[in-house]
Amino acid sequence: MISEHLVDMSRLQFAITAFYHFLFVPLTLGLSFILAIMESVYVMTGKQVYQDMVKFWGKLFGINFALGVTTGLTMEFQFGTNWAYYSHYVGDIFGAPLAIEGLMAFFLESTFIGLFFFGWDRLSRIQHLMVTWLVAIGSNMSALWILIANGWMQNPVGAEFNFDTMRMEMMSFTEVIFNPVAQVKFVHTVSAGYVTGAMFVLAISAYFMLKKRDLPFARRSFAIASSFGLASILSVIVLGDESGYEIGDVQKVKLAAIEAEWETQEAPAAFTLIGLPDQEAMETDYAVRIPAVLGLIATRSVSEEVKGLKDLMAEHEKRIRNGMLAYALLTQIKAGDRSEDTIAAFREKVDDLGFGLLLKKYTDNPANATEEQIAQATKNSIPRVAPMFFTFRIMVGLGFLMLILIGLSFYYSAKGTAERQKYLLRALIIALPAPWIACEMGWFVAEFGRQPWSIGEILPTHLSVSTRSVEDLYMSLAAFIGFYSLLLVVEMYLMIRFARLGPSALHTGRYHWEQPENQTQPAQAH
Amino acid sequence: MDYELLKLIWWVLIGVLLVGFAVTDGFDMGVGALLRLLAKTDSERRVLLNTVGPHWDGNQVWLITAAGAIFAAWPVVYSVAFSGLYWAFLLVLFAMFFRPVGFEYRSKMTDPRWRSAWDWGLTIGGAVPALVFGVAFGNMFLGVPFSLDEFMRSAYSGSFWQLLNPFGLLCGVISLLMLSMHGAAYLQMRTAGELRQRARRAGFLLAVAVAVCFALAGIWVSYLPGYVIQSAGDVGAAMTPLMKTVSLRDGGWLANYQTFTWMIAAPVIGFAGLLLVAVASLLNRSALAFVGSSFAVAGVICTAGFSLFPFLLPSSLIPDQSLTIWDVTSSALTLNIMFWVAMIFVPIILSYTLWGYYKMWGRLTTEFIEDNNYSTY
Known part of the structure; x- marks a missing residue:
């Protein structure tokens, strides 16, 4: 029998490496579109400051993107190295979106990112604009194919078991692509990425405003990020992927676990705002409930019931x-x-x-x-409820917090008084980690909530692992943690350094630290 | 399309992706491997990095796509090889970690220790994957110790160190020297002055060295026991690697060149390409050197692939369970869909990739780097 220790270590390794990877992905998804919007404004208005914005935020984008590429490589190798039986059992279906991601999205993004950074003097304005848009489209298409693959893990449609080859085989490619779970996930995930990009630009622009540096630059960045962010946060919340939780058994279990819904309630179900789920007794202590809300969110009706665990x-x-x-x-x-x-x-x-x-x-x-x-x-056919219950609530809570912050930013930005809102600006800086925490929590809910399955109702996580020794897993995990943490420290160092330097990092002579009266900070980084 | 033909087509397509990887990413890995050898000053190193700066990331996607395509088209190979050769793949992975961050972060600070550390990282990121890929190829000829049970769960009974046998290492050296040569050929086109002269010398010497090692490996292979299928089963049907019998025969790896004589074209093109690199480097014809180098890389890789055909990963433990192109593939439907996806997207990818090179073409000089201190790698 397969050692449980090995299974736990394989899961831990996947969780940690995916956790790291997902620190960089949302910002890439969001910031790439913000860059494309900024450059569109530059091409339309011809104002230099917008090009400087693309270049400065592009520098920060590049620092983040490098680690996204680095940690992304691991994800592709890991299915084979640590989840060999999984790869054999579902490769016929699961491999296809990954290969298509490479052909359709990753090539696009990676080829044009080079031209984005180095093509300013080689391309016409329109060509460069097109390149920037293609980077954004490429990275978002990449998310689409990954989430088609992931959506299939949650709700495996269009496939059948073949006893000759001992694996699942594809029956309908269109069903796999148009899997409703995948579609909902895609919209929710990329919108969360857009919010991350917006919060990033808002917080750093808020810092410039508080320091009263490069105000025209900061104001314009702030305006673009707040309007883009408002549309995105509304999309995340309104199109939250709860709507996908009624399709397939795994999703139903996930929904019930998120809500600590032990018993099936009469429709429309009440929503448990907060409480303490007890897995052994199968009940939730100290529950505070709001009548009817869960039924409305989950089934979009007052008459359908939400099944309990x-x-x-x-x-x-x-x-x-x-x-x-x-x-x-x-x-x-x-x-x-x-x-x-x-x-x-x-x-x-x-x-x-x-x-x-x-x-x-x-x-x-x-x-x-x-x-x-x-x-x-x-x-053990359901996941642990308490972690699901709390992470989901942290995610939603942060979502609403960001809605307020971005809404206020948009309001004051439209009024033209954003730079005088000291408390809002400080709050934006303090809330900078919020989108990352929310993204990681959301990812945790989606994948932890899938347990005990790696492929819902088809392949248990337990069977999916490679035949390796636990020692192999310990050593590789230690190597990953060590290496990634080191790279993360370097990345954060560069990111903070360049964010503080602001657009002066471009060495155009137009910005704060390049003025003769402000030469106190040695501008050695570039 | 019938299943047997699809299986054959996918062998060709994976080959195309691997050759695509070696011809594109191969030269930027080669530039990485040569970084500390060819460039002395910081500006010179930056010239080298910036010749591949706009392209390495796109080039690397050939590898990522090849791995994805193996997952989709040959899930059994993906599963058995990645989990069996665990530490080899992790070594490649960790070495490759240095590349995105190395390129992006190296010149963002001026401290010479910072830059030197990243230069080492980029050297490792170029040289180690090249070496390990070659070692892995070499071990395919020897077979690796894996087995499958009736549920198709694989187990591997060897260690990483067993891969580092003399023949495997020879193949690793060929791969490393070959990609370095490819990098040197590329640099002849994209650099000027003293750097270009050094790249020419390196291109010549490396081409000669690769030719010697490649010939040596060919002789060695003729003495190795090769795997031969005894009874193949119905190759046009759904198969698993448990349905055939295989035997070993000395020199069996060269049998294909008698059965399919056209396959001799691969080693011939390999040697001709190497000759062209050497001659063109001497005669200062840089574009020709790069063409020769590209053919050499393709020829050498095809030689390995053709010799093994139809084997992909022989099992030294249970030869009957060796993986072949007939029994590791996805279903006919998946192969069919992925074939059309590849037919549509590979030409599109090639055209925008070429456009990218066209736009960024030209020789880079240290003066250019110093003038564009803040906007280059």
Whole structure:
């Protein structure tokens, strides 16, 4: 049997490396569009300050982008190195969006990023503008294909199990692409990236305003970021991906876990604002509930019910028992029994094969699992509720906080008095980590909430790992943490240094630190 | 299209992506490997970095796409190779970490220790992947110790150090020297003056060295036991690597050149390309040197691929379970879809990539770097 320690270490490694990667991705998604908007204004108005804005924010973009590329490489290798069985079992479907991402999006983004940085003197204004837009479109298309792959993990449509090759195979590519879960995820994720970009530009512009440096530059950056940010934060909240939580079992479980919804309530369900979920007793202590709100958010109706975890687990138990039969039939087929009856019986039960495989964690032969093992597997057929419950609330809370901050920024920016709002400007700087925390929490909710599955209802996380030793995993994890942390320190150092320097970093002679009266700070960085 | 043909096409397409990677990213890795050898002053190093500055990132996507395409088209290879050759892939990965940050951060500070540290990073980022890829290729000829169970779960019973055997290392050296030569050929086109002279000398010497090592490897292979399929099964149907029998025969890796005589074109083009690099470097014809170098790289890689055909990753533990192009592929539907995606996008990618090179073309000088101190790498 597969060592649980190995599974835990593989999960931890994926979580940590993805966590690092996702520190850089949202800013790339958002800032690339902000750069494209700034440059469009430059081309339309011909005002130098807008080109300086593209170049300065572009410098910060580059510092961030380098680590996005670095940490992104790991993600592609890791499916093969640490999740070999997963790669074999679903590569037929899952590999396709990843390869298409490379061909359609990553080439675009990476080829044009070079021209974005170095092509200013080689390209016409229109050509350079086009290049900047293509970088933004490329990075966002990259997110689209990744989320099509990820959406398939949550809601695996358009595929069937093939007992000859012992894996899932694609039946309909259009179903995989137009997976509703993937579409909702894409909109939600890129919008979150746009908010991150907007908050980044707002906070640093607020810093310049508080220091009363390069005000025309800061004011214009602030205006673009606040209007772009307002549209984005509204999109994140209104098109939050709760709407995708009614499709497929995994999503239903996730929704119930987020809401600590142990029992199925009568429609429309009440929303638990806060409380203390207790996994063992399967109840939520000290719950503060708001009537009807959950039903409205989750089902967009007052008459449909939201299923509770206890009822979902009862369904899981039935499917696990059915899955045991499917597993027995599969063993029979593998042993050479290809009679039509056996194959027909297997096909009838194949949808529950994954539930049978859940038992592999407790026994080598799921067909003969004991009642105790079935009970164990059922109990662990849902994720831990408390982490889901709290991370989701932190994400939503930060979302509303950013809505207020960006809304106020937009209001004062439109009134032309943003630079006098000392408290708002300070709040923006303090709130700079908010979009990153919210993004990481959202990512955690989506992936932790998928447990115990790597591919919902099909392949348990437990079975997905490579046959490696725990020592291998410890060593590689230590190497990743060490290396990444070092790079993160370097990145933060450069980012803070250049942000403080402001547009003077461009050495155009037009900005604060380049004026003869302000030569106190040695402007050695460039 | 029938499944057998699709399987064959995907062998060609993965080959195209790998050659694309070696011909494009190969020269910027080569420039990285040569960074500390060819350039003495800081400005010279910056010249070298800026010749590839606008392009290395796009070039690297060839590798990423090749890996993605292997995942999509040959999931069994992706699964067995990446998990089995765990530390080799991690070594490549960690070495490659130095590249994006090295290029982007190196010249952002003026401290010479800072810059020197990143220069080492870029050297590692260029040289180590080149070396490890070659070692991995070499070990494909020897077979690696993996096995599969009836559920297709793979297990690997070797260690990283076993990969570093004499033949594997020879192939690693070929790969490293070859990509360095490719970098030197590229630099002949993009630099001027003293730097260009150094690149010419390096191009000549490296071409000779690669030719010697490549010939040596060819002789060595003729004495190695090669893998031969005894009974293949139905290659036009869905297969797993558990459905065939394989035997070993001395010199078996050269059998293809008798069965498919046209395959001899690969080593011939390889040697001709190397000759062209050497001659063109001497005669100061830089574009010709780069053309020769590109053909040499393609020829050498195709020689390896053709010799192994139809094997991809032989198992030294259970030869019957060796991975071949017939039994590692995705379903016919996936191969078909991905074929059309590749047919549409590869020409588009090639055209905008060429446009990018066209726009940024020209020789870079130390004067240019000093004039554009703040806007170059």
